[in-house]
Amino acid sequence: MGLMLEALPQAVSRWLQGYEAEPVTVGMSGAGVYRWRKAGKPGLILKIRPDSHDPDPGFRLAPEAEKMRWLSAWVPGPEVLEYSQQDGCEYLLMTEIVGRSGAENWPPEERPRVVVAIAEALRKLHSIPLERCPFDQRLEAKLAQARQRTELGLVDLADFDERWQGKSAEEPLEVLLQTRPTDEDLVVCHGDYCLPNVLLQEGKLSGFVDLGRLGVADRYQDLALMTRSLTSDLNPQFGEGWDRVFLEAYGIREPDWTRLEFYRLLDEFL
Template identity: 40%
Template sequence: MHLPGGILDLFGDDAVWSDDHEGRSGVTLRVTNPDGRFFVKQGPAAVAEHARLRWLKRWLPVPDVVAFEGDALVTGDVGWASLERAKAPVRAARMGEVLRRLHLIPVEECPFDERLDVKLARVTARVAAGLVDTGDFDPDHAGMTAEQVLDRLQAERPAAEDLVVTHGDFTPGNVLAPPAGEPVLIDLGALGVADRHVDLAIALRELTGPGEREEFLAAYGLQPLDEGRLSYYRLLDELQ
């Protein structure tokens, strides 16, 4: 990172910088100084996340924005572990509850477009630029090329979208949960209006413990699911 001077001055010479943290995607550093702990992110994802943090704060708990300069974002450390560390039935239910609240936000209030046209244009550019790591594909997509995945996505595109305000990367690691009180959402750079199955597909991919799928869906309150859309959006996630 080559941070703006104002961001560096914020922490002082005695700050301790570390990349040892959980639940944060992209290039994110944790900074500790006498005033507390903070997270610093830089680049296009930081710019996107800044706008989304400011907007979502009206609706749900998110980290405080401490500073924003150029393309560098500083947020406060909430101080809670993510749901990756929670017991399976608890994390599944809490994820279902917070996702239900997010998806109930009126779509017309959200200024961020993450519909399928936007997502497909983005991943098409990533494939063309050779930015997709095929070695990181899920086991059932292993051996496919990025171009083959993109061809399938274009051929199997759903005819319609069930639009809600989505997180975009709804994993247990991106939900910070206090012992009591409301969870806090992080890594919001892909938040926007999209099909609800964007979030459901990623959550259910992660929640594989005994009874977790049932606990999650009971808390979320949606039955039945569209299994075809779940498979489609999980495939889409391979290119993001």
């Protein structure tokens, strides 16, 4: 991404006079992410991606910019300062959210409060009237993205569970289609609700990031990914049992484990 930083679009670079960049390595958005600092000024965040025609909006910055602007009317988050395209790349410049990522190594005594805050933040997002949300991420749309990405060879099989290693993407896709739920409990979903994408300050939500997949979807889309994130080897500060703490704080004592597994498998294609 170095060359892209040396030749930023003018619309972006005009915001960055006197700032210095440092790479951000937390998270798995797939974009080049840079934090920009200047004495006495709030921090800025710049995301850079090669232009893409990927059917999954999570791999493009234009949908993310649009969704960030829309969501800002409902919950705290970064302000979009500029979106530009130049020389085969997308550039998204935004304000930096003040807060700590859910993925940080929180002290043991703070972890229950953090998980409760993450659940409360999700309830707030899910309470937005879905009829006001113009972005469709219902199951039909998500399955269409999964099919297209499989046909285009874009699915990263290396990220699949051990069960699918050595197999083609068509096999788990067939399982996905056969186990599709017959209904959806629709809300406004984040779409990639995992620990690095929630920022907290003083025990409350300070903002969401990586919003390219935001849209109307089954609430289990978000529940599935956060429960997986809390019990993943990537977040050993949490681990076994924290998924239930999160679900109970959200308001679910008897989760639909089959639906959780379905949405985790769906996420493997996106």
